[in-house]
Amino acid sequence: MEDIIEFFQNHVLGKVLYTTDSQYEIESRDYHGIYSDQISFSNFKFNDSYFSFNTILNSKELIYKLGSTNEEVELIKNYNNVLVFHSELQELLSTKEIIGSFELISGTFKNFPPVPIVNELHDFRLKKGILSWTHKQLLLDGDVKDNGNESLSYNSNNKFYLKDNKLHLKYGALPAHFYPNSHRKLINRNNNSYLVAKEK
Numbered sequence: 001m002e003d004i005i006e007f008f009q010n011h012v013l014g015k016v017l018y019t020t021d022s023q024y025e026i027e028s029r030d031y032h033g034i035y036s037d038q039i040s041f042s043n044f045k046f047n048d049s050y051f052s053f054n055t056i057l058n059s060k061e062l063i064y065k066l067g068s069t070n071e072e073v074e075l076i077k078n079y080n081n082v083l084v085f086h087s088e089l090q091e092l093l094s095t096k097e098i099i100g101s102f103e104l105i106s107g108t109f110k111n112f113p114p115v116p117i118v119n120e121l122h123d124f125r126l127k128k129g130i131l132s133w134t135h136k137q138l139l140l141d142g143d144v145k146d147n148g149n150e151s152l153s154y155n156s157n158n159k160f161y162l163k164d165n166k167l168h169l170k171y172g173a174l175p176a177h178f179y180p181n182s183h184r185k186l187i188n189r190n191n192n193s194y195l196v197a198k199e200k
Contacts (some may be wrong), residue, residue, distance in 0.1 A: 001091045001098065003126050005046050008053070012160060015167050016040045017197035026063075031076065034062045039169065039197050049091040054105075057083045083107040089124060098124035102135060132159040135172060156194070166199040 017039045025032045038058040045052050063077040084107065089100035102119035124133040135156045156172025172194060 001049060001051075004098070004124060004131060005051055007126055007131050007160070008041075008044060008051070011162065011167055012041050013044055013053075015199050017167060017169050017199055019195045019197045022195060029066070031063055031065055032070075032072075033064070036060050037195060037197055043086075049093075050089065052086065052088040055085040055087065057085065059083065081108050083109075087121060089121065097122070098133075100124075130159050130161045132157065134158075163198075168196060168198045170194055170196050 019037045022035045023032060024035065036059075038060075040056045041053055042056060043052070043054040059079065059081050061077070061079040061081075062075060063079075064072040065074040065076050067073040084105050085102055086105045087100060087102050089098050091098050100121040102121050118137070120136040122134055122136070124131070135158055137155070158169070158171045161168050161170075
């Protein structure tokens with residue numbers, strides 16, 4: 001636990017991480033989007049067997065209507081939303097395993113997208129300068145399809161690491177986006193469910 005706390009203090013806190021623009025298609029292929037994240041971390045608290053922190057996610061997303069030759073003909077939506085997530089981690093006395101929870105606590109959405117009822121964090125470990133963990137989402141309801149709602153879950157293996165003395169974060173693309181007015185679902189961006197954010 002002590003080494004993980006030191007990693008956060010020395011390499012994570014006070015840093016702002018950015019993704020490159022990621023392009024994706026909406027299921028009908030009549031629209032496509034450009035998505036990027038800006039991520040920072042705050043409110044770090046700890047003791048010998050516990051730590052917690054907030055993750056601030058600033059998501060930017062542009063949705064374009066496509067023409068007959070797939071050119072961008074009209075900007076349909078311009079999203080710029082801020083979400084704040086709170087993580088709490090505890091080291092188990094019996095096994096020394098670090099487990100915890102991940103919760104959305106605030107945001108600027110007028111109508112929040114569906115969020116998981118349970119977010120489980122486990123398998124935190126620091127090895128060779130890489131801090132990795134598993135994030136499991138449970139009981140996410142609201143992925144709209146033609147035949148109604150379908151319960152979903154997403155699992156991701158995330159990690160902090162240093163490259164060229166810059167902090168990087170590989171993480172699952174959260175939250176899941178959907179558009180209830182059109183009943184359209186987004187497919188994986190470039191068939192890749194992970195993003196990499198890095199320090200500039």
